[in-house]
Amino acid sequence: MKLFKRVAGKWTYHRYQTLAAYGFISLVFILVTAFVLGPMVSSLVLGFFRYDGIRPPKFVGLQNFQSLLGDRSASKSIWLTLYYMIGTLLVTITLAFVLAVLLSRKWLRGRQLFTSVLFFPYALPFVAAAFIWTWLFNPTQGVVNYLFELLGLYPQYWFRDPALAMPSIWIVGNWKFLGVFLIMYIAAIQNVSEAYYEAGKIDGIRNMWQEIRYITWPLTLPTTFFLVIFGMIGAFNAFDIVFVTTQGGPAHATRVAVYYVYELAFNLHRFGEGSALAFIMFVLLMLITYGVWRFYTSKVEDLA
Numbered sequence: 297m298k299l300f301k302r303v304a305g306k307w308t309y310h311r312y313q314t315l316a317a318y319g320f321i322s323l324v325f326i327l328v329t330a331f332v333l334g335p336m337v338s339s340l341v342l343g344f345f346r347y348d349g350i351r352p353p354k355f356v357g358l359q360n361f362q363s364l365l366g367d368r369s370a371s372k373s374i375w376l377t378l379y380y381m382i383g384t385l386l387v388t389i390t391l392a393f394v395l396a397v398l399l400s401r402k403w404l405r406g407r408q409l410f411t412s413v414l415f416f417p418y419a420l421p422f423v424a425a426a427f428i429w430t431w432l433f434n435p436t437q438g439v440v441n442y443l444f445e446l447l448g449l450y451p452q453y454w455f456r457d458p459a460l461a462m463p464s465i466w467i468v469g470n471w472k473f474l475g476v477f478l479i480m481y482i483a484a485i486q487n488v489s490e491a492y493y494e495a496g497k498i499d500g501i502r503n504m505w506q507e508i509r510y511i512t513w514p515l516t517l518p519t520t521f522f523l524v525i526f527g528m529i530g531a532f533n534a535f536d537i538v539f540v541t542t543q544g545g546p547a548h549a550t551r552v553a554v555y556y557v558y559e560l561a562f563n564l565h566r567f568g569e570g571s572a573l574a575f576i577m578f579v580l581l582m583l584i585t586y587g588v589w590r591f592y593t594s595k596v597e598d599l600a
Contacts, residue, residue: 336578343572348565360572370573372548373556374580379462380552381531384469388477389523391470393516396481397508411482415475422472426540429468430455455541458549465550468537473530477523484519485512521592525585532581553577 343360345353364370395414399407417425432439433454441451454464492511493501501507535554538544544551544559551559553573561570 339571340575342568343575345568347567349567350565353568356568360568361576364569364573364576369548369551369556370553373551373553373573374577376462376549376551377532377534377553377577380465380469380534380550381528383463383466384473384531385524385527387466388470388473388527389520392474392477392481392523393513393520395474395478396485397512399478400482400485411475411478414478417472418475420472422536423540425468425472426537429464429471430541433464456546458547461542461546461549465534465537465541468541469531469534473527477527480519480523481516484516488512488515517592517595521588524588528581528584528588532577 342353344355344357346356346360347353398404399411420428431437433441435441435451435453435456438454440454444451452460455461488511492515493507496507496511501510533554534552535558538550538552538555539558542550544555554577557570557574557577560566560573
């Protein structure tokens with residue numbers, strides 16, 4: 297009888313633990329379903345309808361996707377998104393890694409202050425950062441053109457020049473994310489054991505470049521993989537910076553896919569095509585992520 301009561305008491309205790317765990321999980325599940333999964337499914341379903349926000353939705357099947365395949369503006373917006381992604385990722389990851397290697401040297405003074413200064417832009421909202429650079433790049437009153445004139449260079453139109461608009465947005469994106477990339481790389485480099493460097497010296501490594509090439513860079517590949525995925529997601533969601541600085545111009549030179557989704561849905565009232573383009577971008581991001589993952593795993597297997 298005592299054994300039965302003991303087993304029943306344990307079963308009741310574990311049952312309450314399980315119910316409490318499900319209670320905590322259910323709150324998160326409800327929030328994720330309501331604000332993430334629900335909108336995603338609704339957007340996908342809306343991609344199969346013609347809807348202008350006024351008249352009832354009309355089912356059109358794959359017609360929205362077919363029209364996007366023949367829409368040169370849609371294809372150009374996708375290429376501009378990839379262009380923005382490559383420009384920001386290459387520069388940010390390269391600068392962050394180089395600076396992290398330098399700031400990881402114990403003899404360097406002021407490392408914490410320098411890191412904090414570079415991280416500060418990441419704490420700013422993207423809208424605030426875009427407004428700051430809109431003022432800095434102002435053709436007539438901006439600080440950058442003022443410095444150009446002091447150096448004897450011609451002032452530029454930056455966000456108003458089709459050739460310079462996207463590189464100018466690159467600068468804003470690099471400035472915004474450099475700090476967080478830097479901190480991630482510093483943490484990764486500091487987690488590399490000194491035993492690897494000592495073993496490398498025994499195997500013939502003689503200078504800092506060889507240490508970086510054969511030890512530091514390979515052992516920080518997981519961090520690089522994470523930052524590439526993080527940066528790709530950020531690039532595919534680059535709406536606020538474009539909306540504040542250029543609004544897709546000049547001459548649609550910065551109209552990335554997410555901004556074109558906004559134009560289709562809220563300016564042209566073609567919600568079905570906007571949802572279809574959003575789903576296409578989601579699939580494209582998944583495919584690129586899978587390709588990066590396969591490349592990363594192959595590199596890890598080669599190192600192993």
